[in-house]
Amino acid sequence: MIYTGFVRRVDSLGRITIPSELRTLLNISARDAVEIFRIEDAFVLKKYSPCDIFTGEMDELIEFEGKKISKNSILKMAQIAGFTIV
Missing domain, CATH: 2.10.260.10 (Pemi-like Protein 1; Chain: D)
Incomplete structure:
Protein backbone atom coordinates (compact mmCIF):
# COMPACT_ATOMS: atom_id res chain seq x y z
CA MET A 1 0.00 0.00 0.00
CA SER A 49 -16.34 -0.36 -14.55
CA PRO A 50 -18.74 -3.16 -15.49
CA CYS A 51 -18.19 -2.94 -19.24
CA ASP A 52 -15.48 -3.06 -21.88
CA ILE A 53 -13.35 0.07 -21.55
CA PHE A 54 -13.16 0.45 -25.34
CA THR A 55 -16.62 -0.43 -26.65
CA GLY A 56 -18.96 -0.47 -23.67
CA GLU A 57 -19.83 -4.11 -24.36
CA MET A 58 -20.98 -6.08 -21.35
CA ASP A 59 -20.64 -9.64 -22.72
CA GLU A 60 -17.72 -12.02 -22.20
CA LEU A 61 -15.58 -9.65 -20.14
CA ILE A 62 -12.07 -10.43 -19.00
CA GLU A 63 -10.33 -8.41 -16.30
CA PHE A 64 -6.79 -7.30 -17.14
CA GLU A 65 -4.71 -4.90 -15.04
CA GLY A 66 -7.87 -3.85 -13.21
CA LYS A 67 -9.76 -3.04 -16.44
CA LYS A 68 -12.52 -4.99 -18.13
CA ILE A 69 -12.09 -5.90 -21.81
CA SER A 70 -14.44 -8.00 -23.96
CA LYS A 71 -13.20 -11.00 -25.89
CA ASN A 72 -14.30 -9.22 -29.10
CA SER A 73 -12.01 -6.27 -28.35
CA ILE A 74 -9.12 -8.61 -27.61
CA LEU A 75 -9.64 -10.41 -30.92
CA LYS A 76 -9.82 -7.12 -32.84
CA MET A 77 -6.63 -5.84 -31.15
CA ALA A 78 -4.87 -9.12 -31.95
CA GLN A 79 -5.85 -8.77 -35.63
CA ILE A 80 -4.65 -5.16 -35.73
CA ALA A 81 -1.36 -6.27 -34.16
CA GLY A 82 -0.99 -8.90 -36.89
CA PHE A 83 -1.56 -12.01 -34.78
CA THR A 84 -3.26 -14.98 -36.40
CA ILE A 85 -6.08 -16.40 -34.30
CA VAL A 86 -6.51 -20.15 -34.70
Whole structure:
Protein backbone atom coordinates (compact mmCIF):
# COMPACT_ATOMS: atom_id res chain seq x y z
CA MET A 1 0.00 0.00 0.00
CA ILE A 2 1.06 3.58 -0.58
CA TYR A 3 0.55 5.99 2.30
CA THR A 4 -1.29 9.13 1.15
CA GLY A 5 -1.23 11.18 4.35
CA PHE A 6 -4.99 11.79 4.11
CA VAL A 7 -7.12 11.17 7.20
CA ARG A 8 -10.90 11.48 7.13
CA ARG A 9 -13.51 11.03 9.86
CA VAL A 10 -16.59 8.90 9.33
CA ASP A 11 -19.75 11.03 9.73
CA SER A 12 -22.87 10.01 11.66
CA LEU A 13 -24.28 8.30 8.54
CA GLY A 14 -21.10 6.24 8.01
CA ARG A 15 -19.81 8.32 5.09
CA ILE A 16 -16.31 9.53 4.32
CA THR A 17 -15.10 12.06 1.78
CA ILE A 18 -12.51 10.95 -0.78
CA PRO A 19 -9.97 13.77 -1.23
CA SER A 20 -10.12 15.48 -4.64
CA GLU A 21 -6.45 14.66 -5.31
CA LEU A 22 -7.23 10.93 -5.04
CA ARG A 23 -10.42 11.22 -7.10
CA THR A 24 -8.43 12.96 -9.85
CA LEU A 25 -5.65 10.37 -9.68
CA LEU A 26 -8.16 7.51 -9.99
CA ASN A 27 -10.39 9.29 -12.52
CA ILE A 28 -13.40 9.20 -10.18
CA SER A 29 -16.06 11.84 -10.82
CA ALA A 30 -19.22 12.78 -8.95
CA ARG A 31 -21.88 10.06 -9.27
CA ASP A 32 -19.33 7.39 -10.35
CA ALA A 33 -19.75 4.00 -8.72
CA VAL A 34 -16.90 2.55 -6.68
CA GLU A 35 -16.35 -1.04 -5.62
CA ILE A 36 -15.42 -1.73 -2.01
CA PHE A 37 -13.18 -4.66 -1.15
CA ARG A 38 -12.01 -5.86 2.23
CA ILE A 39 -8.47 -7.18 2.62
CA GLU A 40 -7.95 -8.38 6.17
CA ASP A 41 -8.41 -5.23 8.28
CA ALA A 42 -8.37 -2.73 5.39
CA PHE A 43 -10.86 -1.46 2.80
CA VAL A 44 -9.91 -0.91 -0.82
CA LEU A 45 -11.94 1.42 -3.06
CA LYS A 46 -11.81 0.97 -6.83
CA LYS A 47 -13.69 2.76 -9.59
CA TYR A 48 -16.38 0.39 -10.85
CA SER A 49 -16.34 -0.36 -14.55
CA PRO A 50 -18.74 -3.16 -15.49
CA CYS A 51 -18.19 -2.94 -19.24
CA ASP A 52 -15.48 -3.06 -21.88
CA ILE A 53 -13.35 0.07 -21.55
CA PHE A 54 -13.16 0.45 -25.34
CA THR A 55 -16.62 -0.43 -26.65
CA GLY A 56 -18.96 -0.47 -23.67
CA GLU A 57 -19.83 -4.11 -24.36
CA MET A 58 -20.98 -6.08 -21.35
CA ASP A 59 -20.64 -9.64 -22.72
CA GLU A 60 -17.72 -12.02 -22.20
CA LEU A 61 -15.58 -9.65 -20.14
CA ILE A 62 -12.07 -10.43 -19.00
CA GLU A 63 -10.33 -8.41 -16.30
CA PHE A 64 -6.79 -7.30 -17.14
CA GLU A 65 -4.71 -4.90 -15.04
CA GLY A 66 -7.87 -3.85 -13.21
CA LYS A 67 -9.76 -3.04 -16.44
CA LYS A 68 -12.52 -4.99 -18.13
CA ILE A 69 -12.09 -5.90 -21.81
CA SER A 70 -14.44 -8.00 -23.96
CA LYS A 71 -13.20 -11.00 -25.89
CA ASN A 72 -14.30 -9.22 -29.10
CA SER A 73 -12.01 -6.27 -28.35
CA ILE A 74 -9.12 -8.61 -27.61
CA LEU A 75 -9.64 -10.41 -30.92
CA LYS A 76 -9.82 -7.12 -32.84
CA MET A 77 -6.63 -5.84 -31.15
CA ALA A 78 -4.87 -9.12 -31.95
CA GLN A 79 -5.85 -8.77 -35.63
CA ILE A 80 -4.65 -5.16 -35.73
CA ALA A 81 -1.36 -6.27 -34.16
CA GLY A 82 -0.99 -8.90 -36.89
CA PHE A 83 -1.56 -12.01 -34.78
CA THR A 84 -3.26 -14.98 -36.40
CA ILE A 85 -6.08 -16.40 -34.30
CA VAL A 86 -6.51 -20.15 -34.70
